[in-house]
Amino acid sequence: MKISTILLLMSVVPAFAQNAEVSKKADALKDQVITWRRDFHEHPELGNHEVRTSAIIAKHLQSLGIEVQTGIATTGVVGILKGGKPGPVVALRADMDGLPVTERTPVPFASKVRSTYNGQEVGVMHACGHDTHMAILMGVAQVLSSMKSELHGTVKFIFQPAEEGVEPGQKGGAEEMVKQGVLENPKVDVIFGLHINSQTEVGKIGYRPGGTMAGVDDMQIIVKGRSAHGAYPWSSVDPIVVSAEIINSLQTIVSRNINVTENPAVVTIGAINGGNRSNIIPEKVEMLGTLRSLTPADEKQLVYRVTQIATKTAEALGATAEVKIPYSNHYPVTFNDLELTRKMLPTLQKTAGTENVLLRPPVTGAEDFSFYQEKVPGLFFFLGGMPKGEDPLKAPSHHTPDFFIDESGFTLGVKTLCNLTLDYMAGKSL
Numbered sequence: 001m002k003i004s005t006i007l008l009l010m011s012v013v014p015a016f017a018q019n020a021e022v023s024k025k026a027d028a029l030k031d032q033v034i035t036w037r038r039d040f041h042e043h044p045e046l047g048n049h050e051v052r053t054s055a056i057i058a059k060h061l062q063s064l065g066i067e068v069q070t071g072i073a074t075t076g077v078v079g080i081l082k083g084g085k086p087g088p089v090v091a092l093r094a095d096m097d098g099l100p101v102t103e104r105t106p107v108p109f110a111s112k113v114r115s116t117y118n119g120q121e122v123g124v125m126h127a128c129g130h131d132t133h134m135a136i137l138m139g140v141a142q143v144l145s146s147m148k149s150e151l152h153g154t155v156k157f158i159f160q161p162a163e164e165g166v167e168p169g170q171k172g173g174a175e176e177m178v179k180q181g182v183l184e185n186p187k188v189d190v191i192f193g194l195h196i197n198s199q200t201e202v203g204k205i206g207y208r209p210g211g212t213m214a215g216v217d218d219m220q221i222i223v224k225g226r227s228a229h230g231a232y233p234w235s236s237v238d239p240i241v242v243s244a245e246i247i248n249s250l251q252t253i254v255s256r257n258i259n260v261t262e263n264p265a266v267v268t269i270g271a272i273n274g275g276n277r278s279n280i281i282p283e284k285v286e287m288l289g290t291l292r293s294l295t296p297a298d299e300k301q302l303v304y305r306v307t308q309i310a311t312k313t314a315e316a317l318g319a320t321a322e323v324k325i326p327y328s329n330h331y332p333v334t335f336n337d338l339e340l341t342r343k344m345l346p347t348l349q350k351t352a353g354t355e356n357v358l359l360r361p362p363v364t365g366a367e368d369f370s371f372y373q374e375k376v377p378g379l380f381f382f383l384g385g386m387p388k389g390e391d392p393l394k395a396p397s398h399h400t401p402d403f404f405i406d407e408s409g410f411t412l413g414v415k416t417l418c419n420l421t422l423d424y425m426a427g428k429s430l
Contacts, residue, residue: 018150018422019350025143026414033139033410038109040131044098044124046115047162048172050075053096053134057159060138064145066157073176077159080186081144083151088428090421091156091183091191091376092140093174093369094133095163101125104401118167127403129196129385134159136194136413143418152425154186163368165329174368183375189428190340191378192420193369194413196385199392202409205352205416206360206382209341211263213334213380214292215299216366220327221246221287221310223274225319230279237318239285240274246313246321247272247287253305258298265302266292266364291325292364294333332370337377344379347423351416365398379420383413 036056045053054075061068061079069078075096102123103111113124126132141157162172183191200206223243228236250267258265267289274285291306293299307323314321348357360382369380385405386395396402 037135047097079157084149087153088189094137174371200384204384211294215333227283263294
């Protein structure tokens with residue numbers, strides 16, 4: 001037998017032994033992970049306000065003997081677990097914030113929390129599964145810390161605030177975590193993350209190499225005309241009519257300017273505000289919207305065409321249009337490193353079963369995990385959270401009051417993040 005083959009077998013056998021140990025330990029933690037999740041679900045906190053949440057996480061990590069840093073990007077928590085052997089630094093990330101959504105699910109641990117968002121009183125709910133992400137990563141921390149002496153490297157646990165964005169005037173999320181050095185000291189080599197999915201069956205994992213979630217720019221378009229009495233429209237330059245023309249024309253960008261056979265794209269106007277009486281033509285109208293794309297080239301095209309259509313349409317009708325893109329936030333494309341995805345795919349398949357690991361189409365939703373991937377190779381995958389046998393078209397979607405997750409899939413999430421960490425470390429220690 002060749003020496004290279006012997007060395008390979010020596011490295012693989014311990015890795016498989018560790019994976020078996022992970023499976024046993026993760027199974028034993030099933031009820032505890034669910035308990036953590038239910039507590040977070042019942043007590044959600046909005047972005048940059050995750051005070052109770054971060055305190056619970058920090059206390060848990062400290063109890064495991066993990067070095068803990070708090071207050072990063074307002075409420076972020078980072079745990080550093082140094083293994084007993086030299087090796088790479090692997091980062092694992094979970095987001096912590098809830099959403100301004102009033103819960104409508106019948107579960108006994110449903111949120112009744114009320115808060116203020118953008119000056120309005122709102123209900124608060126973990127309507128995207130961040131409670132699940134935190135509970136799973138706390139379980140991962142407990143499993144890996146119990147194997148500390150066997151680890152070939154360091155694990156950095158990143159609990160991030162404000163993935164859903166922050167109120168105007170604030171900073172937060174992954175972008176701010178990166179700016180504050182979360183990928184340094186020690187320098188991260190690779191990062192893994194997961195997202196629970198309410199429309200993917202429990203026990204399954206979805207992944208995609210390359211662009212997996214869209215880059216997003218929000219936008220503001222202000223159309224200025226000339227006010228007049230509603231009875232005398234010929235005295236006005238009606239910004240409402242101009243805005244209607246702009247909105248209709250914007251719909252041609254995706255259908256006529258983007259090659260949809262290569263990548264999807266989205267141009268959406270989500271809000272339009274102008275006027276306050278039925279018989280007054282207002283002076284201006286404000287529109288807010290979102291742009292979604294899977295490549296930098298498509299993003300550039302969307303921005304160019306929106307600006308061109310808005311300003312030229314307004315000009316043709318005697319008005320003016322001011323376009324701001326991005327208006328308040330920008331997320332890059334969530335891009336799974338091609339080589340890293342190829343190398344770690346066997347780990348996903350080994351953990352969930354090859355038949356349960358599905359190549360999925362790109363998603364036009366966005367994730368600020370992309371800011372980490374701009375700096376280091378990353379792999380972001382989707383974990384099934386829909387009850388078996390349910391129709392995904394009827395399952396409540398994310399960001400809605402009826403959002404629901406089957407808790408039986410959490411253990412697979414713990415096992416997968418642990419195995420990705422151990423197998424990556426084993427590969428780098430050859």
